[in-house]
Amino acid sequence: MAIAVPQTTELDISQTIDWLKQKYPDAVHDDTRQGFGGVVVDKSMLVEVAQAIRDDLGFDYLSSATAVDYLGISDHMEMVYHAYRTTGGPALVFKAQTDREKAEIPSLVDVWLGADFQEREAYDLYGIQFSGHPNLKRILLWDGFNGYPMRKDWQEAYFEQEHKPFDSRWPGGWVHRAEEKNVYGKNVRYPDDIDLARLSDTSEATLYSGLGLGVDVQELESDGLQTDRLVVNLGPHHPSTHGVFRMIVSLNGETIETLEPVMGYLHRNHEKIGERNSFLHNIPFTDRLDYLSSMGNNFGYVLAVEQLLAQGARYQPPTYRAEVIRVLMAELTRIVNHLWSLGFLLNDLGAFFTPMLYANNEREKILDFFEATAGSRLMCNYMRFGGVFADLPERIHSVANLVNDKVRDYNTMEYLAQMITERLPRFLEEYGRLLVGNEILRERTINVGVLPHDLAIALSTCGPLLRGSGVAYDVRRADPYSIYPELDFDIPVGVNGDIYDRFMVRFQEIHESLRILKQLLPRLEQTKGEEVVTKVGHTPRVPVGEAYGRVENPKGELGFYVVSEGDEKGPQNPWRYHVRAPSFINLTALGPMCRGYKVADVVTVLGSIDIVLGETDR
Amino acid sequence: MSQLDLSELQSTEFPVPDELQGNLAITSISKLYNWSRRSSMWPLLFGLACCAIEMIGTAASRFDLSRFGMEVMRGSPRQSDLMIISGTVTKKMVVPIVRLYNQMPEPKYVMAMGACASGGGPFKEGYNVVSGIDKYLPVDVYVPGCPPTPQALLYGLIALQKKIDGQSLANMDDVPWYGVGPAEPTPIPVLGPDIIDPRQMDLIRRQAQMAVQGKQFAVGELPALPEKKAEPKKVEAKATAAPEVAADMDPVKAERMKKREEALARKRAREAAAEKGE
Incomplete structure (x- = not known):
């Protein structure tokens, strides 16, 4: 009597990890750090492994994709992915590691479309290049912002100490705070080599150029009806955007062709x-x-x-x-x-x-x-x-x-x-x-x-x-x-x-x-x-x-x-x-x-x- | 009634016609004008963050903003008198906010609602956060709280009404827009490597030059810490010691202090003599 081979889409997490390690012995390893779980995937094989995770193992839902900077601990950056089955059950955690200086990881947008914004966020805040991402632009900050703020060595203008509670507040108190030393009186810090002569606000121009719109108004024939193609901007100050959200819509007549959400107007770090x-x-x-x-x-x-x-x-x-x-x-x-x-x-x-x-x-x-x-x-x-x-x-x-x-x-x-x-x-x-x-x-x-x-x-x-x-x-x-x-x-x-x-x-x-x-x-x-x-x-x-x-x-x-x-x-x-x-x-x-x-x-x-x-x- | 000469109205002796007796009230232009302005304060329909939820809650039926003539929230800055900054102002958002403020017709007022709009609040040290809208716009009323309750917001709005009540058309310092014409628009910040206030361009340039020369830059001189007070001396020792005059004290004041100390010493001597006599 033949023993029924269990469906790979029904394996539990430890079985899943074993299956992955068997299939990709060179690329998939256990995460052996204390307190950590899941597997570390070699980044050159990431897309292939991810496809197997989605198709063969049935983890069709990518819940979270985020970056971590381990400066000072193991001096690399890594992307952490949490994938789930929509039929229920715990997560399969897999990670891809990259060098900090030349941070590059293949994009998983082709496998899970939901990785789109999350990878853009990791690019914006950590500076990780996602090769193969169709629209890798800053998402929360503006184009031209100096540096990648979530990296551990990037310090904000009002930086005092790595950890709270700050010494200036507790237990001693009664000393000056970092913000009082800032000569501008504002929460700003400029790079040493700021070039004011060539300063211009390019954030809007790059936003629109990404839409591929060279001509504002174009005559088109569709269904014999003459319609104009135009771009409409909604927000960030708009009564119906539920806050400071912005959408750039390109229209053909009154029909929407593309819609580009623009966010970050309430990015408060x-x-x-x-x-x-x-x-x-x-x-x-x-x-x-x-x-x-x-x-x-x-x-x-x-x-x-x-x-x-x-x-x-x-x-x-x-x-x-x-x-x-x-x-x-x-x-x-x-x-x-x-x-x-x-x-x-x-x-x-x-x-x-x-x-x-x-x-x-x-x-x-x-x-x-x-x-x-x-x-x-x-x-x-x-x-x-x-x-x-x-x-x-x-x-x-x-x-x-x-x-x-x-x-x-x-x-x-x-x-x-x-x-x-x-x-x-x-x-x-x-x-x-x-x-x-x-x-x-x-x-x-x-x-x-x-x-x-x-x-x-x-x-x-x-x-x-x-x-x-x-x-x-x-x-x-x-x-x-x-x-x-x-x-x-x-x-x-x-x-x-x-x-x-x-x-x-x-x-x-x-x-x-x-x-x-x-x-x-x-x-x-x-x-x-x-x-x-x-x-x-x-x-x-x-x-x-x-x-x-x-x-x-x-x-x-x-x-x-x-x-x-x-x-x-x-x-x-x-x-x-x-x-x-x-x-x-x-x-x-x-x-x-x-x-x-x-x-x-x-x-x-x-x-x-x-x-x-x-x-x-x- | 015959032809009315308007200049006669200026006279306090102008006879009130019989049919209008009892129907006239006399007030000043300022008062009338302020009354109408403050009773129809139209806020800009403009929510930034968490505080906006409480602002909507205030406008809703339970707290009912319309009791104060403020329920007409306008979507367009050109029809509004009051900008309620309801939430955290980020560097990315301050650009549209300044632009909206410039589009509002005068007289216009700004209210900083909540801790973030007043001074950065819990997110103050964030790299994308403006520590208070007053770094860019003049603020009339600050409402504390995180977020302020609807009651606090109403209190702030009533405070704004009181402020308007106190403004005088005769005093141009109070209401510059009636005297010298419209104000200059606030320069719109630029999103460079960090946000750049055009008003600070010279300062930024100087700091950049210092950076090129390798000097320390972008760090201000701190005011000296107040010295710790010495242990208080015993009262007897203080009474006999001659008053010490600090070197930097105003000479007139020093003279007065000296005289006072002398008078006190004479009084003590008299009292001591009286005690001995008994």
């Missing part, structure tokens, strides 16, 4: 600052990534660092109550975010502000709960390593929110129960009645901005955008974390992958979140009085290693790639702190989705991706 901060410092910074769902961001980051902490001694995982509270907050955040995004999608469709005001009313109720628990409406800074920073309050009593509101004093559990079981379902019923079957909404959104499911996977899209295209991929189910395995909920998916499907996925996700929340209420009652944070909380000693923590944030899969070079006595700062931002990678799909539609559809398609610029640009 999250990752560079994150490497200076200690591990604990970074939690409030994660709030400011996707500022509509700060609790979810906290969750992803603490999961990543807890993975590292778990490798060390003296680590206690969070208590059950802490996990329940975390999930409670994450799901409330999902509702907050989806209410906001549904409101603004309708805003983009021309239902100016009315649906948004209705949704915002409900959102404010949840924000009241956040304020009472975490102390802040938006930037909650609530989760800690090993739990959350405080238990739920006994009563919700706000002294700050007296403007235009009744004096409030509620029992927290009653408030929550009433919100989850009465108020929000009632609102959803009303909202759905007005919108789901709405003629104008259906006309404007059905069969507009279609993203086929194979393209959605190839482009590494995530969240409602991916699920709207019919791919039932949700990190909460595919690679479960926290207490999600024991909760009962479904993953809504769309069929056609158009804007309406994404709208409906979000709408149903609110229902599913409510379902989860209803299951959490008895768990909260049962665990009353349990500790909410374990001892690791305030002075974490993070062992050496790498970790990739990811959560299903409202906008999609949010991942944190953290590398620790843990120093037992010295400052505890991440060596690398990378954010796999769903908004940023989802934008890869914007161009393909808009092609062939009209100008008026662009803002709607963008609204249906639901981006937030704090996360896109970081």
Whole structure:
């Protein structure tokens, strides 16, 4: 009797690695560094191995691709790739290393289209040349910027020290800060050989030249109709770009031919600052990534660092109550975010502000709960390593929110129960009645901005955008974390992958979140009085290693790639702190989705991706 | 009513016609003008970062910005009076911001909302972050917070209204745009190797020359640290010691201090004599 050979697409991770090492004995090696996992692929064979990983092994989804600079440790740079199967399961991590001086790695855009923006980002910030990349230009900074800022030897104008807390602030204090020594009085530093005579702002010219547009207006014959070809610039100051996002659209008549997203207008150097901060410092910074769902961001980051902490001694995982509270907050955040995004999608469709005001009313109720628990409406800074920073309050009593509101004093559990079981379902019923079957909404959104499911996977899209295209991929189910395995909920998916499907996925996700929340209420009652944070909380000693923590944030899969070079006595700062931002990678799909539609559809398609610029640009 | 000579209106003795009695109020032009201006402050519809979410929250039904006549957010800078810088200003974004500011008609106001717009905030040391919009534009009101709550933003807007109320048309320093005409546009920064403020071109050139000569450049002289205060002496010793006059003290002030110390010494001597007498 013949033994059935297991399908290579069903191998688990260690089997996969063995398979790869057998097939490419010269090119694939184990990553033997302490605390590190996965394989190191020789860069000359990278594209071939990547193709095998995608086709033979079935890792069709490239989640994250990021660069790390190991100056002073092993003096090389490396690209780290995390690939997943859309059927679920853990990641296959593979790396390609390159010299720092002549940094060059073959591009993987041909294998996974979703590598496009991520490789451009690595080129922008680390100066790695990706041979074979079709459009290797700076993406976050402007063309002509001096140097590659994320390299370890590049120092910013206000540089003081490698690690926080700076000596000028703590414990001595009362000395001058680096910024006061800068003669320009501004956060600038110019290279020694600056040539002011030949100075000109080339950033705009290079932007447009990349589009291959020599002639502005051209007469074309298409269907016997005379149409003009012209270039339209939307943003960065535009009411419908959801922040400081910019698109350069070339049109034929009113039909879109190409769309080039331009970003970086809110690039506030999250990752560079994150490497200076200690591990604990970074939690409030994660709030400011996707500022509509700060609790979810906290969750992803603490999961990543807890993975590292778990490798060390003296680590206690969070208590059950802490996990329940975390999930409670994450799901409330999902509702907050989806209410906001549904409101603004309708805003983009021309239902100016009315649906948004209705949704915002409900959102404010949840924000009241956040304020009472975490102390802040938006930037909650609530989760800690090993739990959350405080238990739920006994009563919700706000002294700050007296403007235009009744004096409030509620029992927290009653408030929550009433919100989850009465108020929000009632609102959803009303909202759905007005919108789901709405003629104008259906006309404007059905069969507009279609993203086929194979393209959605190839482009590494995530969240409602991916699920709207019919791919039932949700990190909460595919690679479960926290207490999600024991909760009962479904993953809504769309069929056609158009804007309406994404709208409906979000709408149903609110229902599913409510379902989860209803299951959490008895768990909260049962665990009353349990500790909410374990001892690791305030002075974490993070062992050496790498970790990739990811959560299903409202906008999609949010991942944190953290590398620790843990120093037992010295400052505890991440060596690398990378954010796999769903908004940023989802934008890869914007161009393909808009092609062939009209100008008026662009803002709607963008609204249906639901981006937030704090996360896109970081 | 016969033909009205307008110049008669200037006279305080001008008789108010019977039919208008009780329907007239007298005020100053400044007051009337400011009242109408501050009650229809139209902000630019312009969100940068996290603070924009709270700004929208303020405009929404719960906090209701329209109570102050500010709900008409304009998409075009040419129709707006107030620019709320709601979030982190990056070097890449400051170029369009300055351009938008130049396009706004006067009178115009700028509000720095939140820590980032006021001084860089948590992202201050970032290589792409401008440490406060006031490095490029004049700011009228700063609202602290990260992000400021809607209540804080409303407080800031009311503060701006108070500022406008206090401006006088007669005093050209308050409102230059009524006196000397429109202001010069703010020079638009250039994105070179780093962002370049055209107003600092000379300074940058001087620093570049120093770099060529191999001198230390781009580092400013720091003001001296304040010296640590010595241990306070005992009171008795202080009372007998002659007042020490610092070398750099103003002579008039020094003279006054000396006289004061002498008077105090005389008083102490009198008191001591009185105690002995008892």
